[in-house]
Amino acid sequence: xxxxxxxxxxxxxxxxxxxxxxxxxxxxxxxxxxxxxxxxxxxxxxxxxxxxxxxxxxxxxxxxxxxxxxxxxxxxxxxxxxxxxxxxxxxxxxxxxxxxxxxxxxxxxxxxxxxxxxxxxxxxxxxxxxxxxxxxxxxxxxxxxxxxxxxxxxxxxxxxxxxxxxxxxxxxxxxxxxxxxxxxxxxxxxxxxxxxxxxxxxxxxxxxxxxxxxxxxxxxxxxxxxxxxxxxxxxxxxxxxxxxxxxxxxx
Amino acid sequence: xxxxxxxxxxxxxxxxxxxxxxxxxxxxxxxxxxxxxxxxxxxxxxxxxxxxxxxxxxxxxxxxxxxxxxxxxxxxxxxxxxxxxxxxxxxxxxxxxxxxxxxxxxxxxxxxxxxxxxxxxxxxxxxxxxxxxxxxxxxxxxxxxxxxxxxxxxxxxxxxxxxxxx
Numbered sequence: 001x002x003x004x005x006x007x008x009x010x011x012x013x014x015x016x017x018x019x020x021x022x023x024x025x026x027x028x029x030x031x032x033x034x035x036x037x038x039x040x041x042x043x044x045x046x047x048x049x050x051x052x053x054x055x056x057x058x059x060x061x062x063x064x065x066x067x068x069x070x071x072x073x074x075x076x077x078x079x080x081x082x083x084x085x086x087x088x089x090x091x092x093x094x095x096x097x098x099x100x101x102x103x104x105x106x107x108x109x110x111x112x113x114x115x116x117x118x119x120x121x122x123x124x125x126x127x128x129x130x131x132x133x134x135x136x137x138x139x140x141x142x143x144x145x146x147x148x149x150x151x152x153x154x155x156x157x158x159x160x161x162x163x164x165x166x167x168x169x170x171x172x173x174x175x176x177x178x179x180x181x182x183x184x185x186x187x188x189x190x191x192x193x194x195x196x197x198x199x200x201x202x203x204x205x206x207x208x209x210x211x212x213x214x215x216x217x218x219x220x221x222x223x224x225x226x227x228x229x230x231x232x233x234x235x236x237x238x239x240x241x242x243x244x245x246x247x248x249x250x251x
Numbered sequence: 252x253x254x255x256x257x258x259x260x261x262x263x264x265x266x267x268x269x270x271x272x273x274x275x276x277x278x279x280x281x282x283x284x285x286x287x288x289x290x291x292x293x294x295x296x297x298x299x300x301x302x303x304x305x306x307x308x309x310x311x312x313x314x315x316x317x318x319x320x321x322x323x324x325x326x327x328x329x330x331x332x333x334x335x336x337x338x339x340x341x342x343x344x345x346x347x348x349x350x351x352x353x354x355x356x357x358x359x360x361x362x363x364x365x366x367x368x369x370x371x372x373x374x375x376x377x378x379x380x381x382x383x384x385x386x387x388x389x390x391x392x393x394x395x396x397x398x399x400x401x402x403x404x405x406x407x408x409x410x411x412x413x414x415x416x417x
Contacts, residue, residue: 001358004366008374015410019382019403022394125409 007037011123050095061094065122088122097151104151150203150210154240167195190243210238279315286323299361384417
């Protein structure tokens with residue numbers, strides 16, 4: 001009965017009511033309850049606005065999590081006024097994606113050439129610790145170097161996953177797939193497949209799969225890519241549960 | 252003639268079925284304070300716990316169902332809400348104690364609409380309220396040490412800002 005009542009309250013109320021008693025604290029932190037609450041919460045109440053600028057040659061990323069109602073009520077607001085009100089993250093991260101209200105942020109260390117991610121929940125204002133670092137190998141790759149990354153949720157294993165794909169230059173015709181599951185201690189190399197002619201860097205999560213727009217497989221020469229027609233583009237799709245990939249036609 | 256006979260039989264059979272369904276139309280509910288309330292079978296349909304029991308036991312005409320956790324006062328309040336088609340205004344007129352009790356019974360008897368209605372009403376009453384208000388509302392004893400309480404408050408300091416006065 002308590003679960004029925006509490007699942008109808010806001011996240012702010014729940015964080016406060018963890019202090020009511022040990023039993024309440026336990027219930028509110030329980031994963032079954034959290035899922036019920038997510039299921040009951042109204043969808044699409046907030047919008048994540050991302051933008052970037054260049055501060056002396058250094059790129060800066062910004063994210064604002066803003067209630068949609070506030071945008072509608074205050075059409076004269078600017079990015080400036082909103083960013084004072086709704087800056088959820090204290091640092092510059094690039095946004096890799098959003099799943100169930102959880103935001104995945106990526107960061108890169110230019111000196112050590114290492115990449116890592118974090119998960120942030122704007123509703124609870126809780127941010128995870130840095131994930132283990134992953135080291136891309138841009139030196140081994142022709143211009144333009146690009147890795148593909150995506151953030152998704154796998155219903156079956158109930159985990160949030162970040163997938164990192166990189167064409168391996170040492171073994172020129174291959175693509176390495178590495179996966180980081182929330183809570184894990186390392187990036188796991190799931191498999192290697194034929195190299196992918198990269199077009200978009202950020203994957204889109206659709207019901208347990210991550211998807212990137214790519215050049216056709218036959219188009220391995222970078223110079224030819226300008227002539228690729230739109231209806232020749234393909235979608236490279238990675239299945240989080242099965243850990244397999246496949247090509248779909250884009251159009 | 253043969254065809255007619257079959258038709259006649261079919262009519263009689265249907266009649267007998269109707270009689271039977273009329274006969275089991277009432278269910279007797281016995282409350283914790285010993286009051287027996289006779290209710291329509293359609294009313295019991297919403298009480299999924301009782302419905303499941305009836306389906307499982309294949310009962311005859313006289314169904315008596317004990318409700319040791321429900322007082323006659325609360326049961327009659329529930330009947331009012333059901334016959335009033337769960338009007339929000341009726342819910343607003345309930346005392347906090349009645350509301351909590353009805354919610355508990357709705358949960359126990361697995362009455363989906365009533366549970367949704369009362370749980371939402373209680374959630375509305377405690378939203379944006381202080382921890383102390385909620386403890387008082389549910390008669391909950393604080394079993395945290397002062398140190399633990401300070402820690403919990405510090406972890407989510409922002410959640411304690413802009414809360415209604417008790």
